[in-house]
Amino acid sequence: MRMRSQMEIDLSLLASNYESLKKIAPNNEVLFMVKADAYGHGMVPVTRFSHHELGIKEFGCASIGEALRLREEIPDGEFEIYVFSDVQLMLKQATEIYLNYRVIPVISNESNLDYFLETEEFKNFPLCLKFNTGMNRLGIDDSKAEEVIDKIKRNGRREVYHLLSHFSSASLPMDSNKKNLDQKKRFKELKQKFIDSGIELKKTSLSNSGAIEQGAGLDETHIRPGLMMFGPTSLIPKYREKSKWDGKLISSLETVIINSFDIQKGTPIGYGATPCPGNGAIAIIALGYGDGFSTRYQGVKLLHDGMEGQIAGRVNMDMAQVFFEKQKAEQLNIGDKFVVWDHSSENFMRICDQSRTIPYEVFIHVTQRVPKVYKI
């Protein structure tokens, strides 16, 4: 465990992001995706706060294990949990968890649907159906809608509890990208088929962060934000001006300078002996890939005390070198705090863009060696 490197999570900023979300989507219920340890922010504290303080009543996990953890660690939580991808419906153990812990499996293929409908214990259990409208990953093909409707009716059901689909390209414009327009149309047609056949749709949802940021999918009862709740935009740089999102990064990542020295252009730095790109000073910071500070961050620019530095040479397991051109080592004191990202989404997105990765991955990379500290 690190002592002076930490990921600070400011839950009051989660609250302010939720407030901003409600401004974009005042009439939608929120199914907050907290899978993958709430995108690396700690699933239990994030869910507990979101439920008890913000009043969010529905949460999305990827696996049954995640869902079970939420139930066990927040036993007083009166919220719904959905399992989206690793459903394992046909395992007896999984069925028991769904039934005993009130966890809703998102049914995304026909064999799971058949099993669900044929299993007596699920008779009065909410049916949540995910359709494929063009993502081509999980989801029952929308061309099978009639067959599915037939099966559901034969099973004596007159209601789908939650009907949903998922965009493949929500980081692109929702109002002009062909794929997005097509998926919106296909979902609309799908819903109509259910309604025309007399099946009631209690809840519907289509939009994740990228779509919500653009105000799309708000005519459904629900939205399913994940990333935006933690601050960043999902839109690719070219289209960011289309985003209505002004989220604050709820986390900051801080470390400490553990060494500093002046350096001349061409001097080899660290493993691989990368030549230093200029004359200046180096700060060695206490974060490496063992902390989730990826080798991909080589070359990324970071600000420290108003000075622009750049990660130079290879990122090591336990540390990384930050080079400051034309600066002196005396400006980089051993023991000084070094902030990798603060609560500005823009600064954080710069790291993601420069390392050609996505915010999801940067958050999730942070390992357990870096303590998470919560602030309200």
Ligand SMILES: Cc1ncc(COP(=O)(O)O)c(C=O)c1O
């Ligand atoms: C089905 C589904 N809905 C919503 C989300 C949330 O996505 P985002 O984090 O982009 O908001 C995800 C995440 O991958 C998902 O798989």
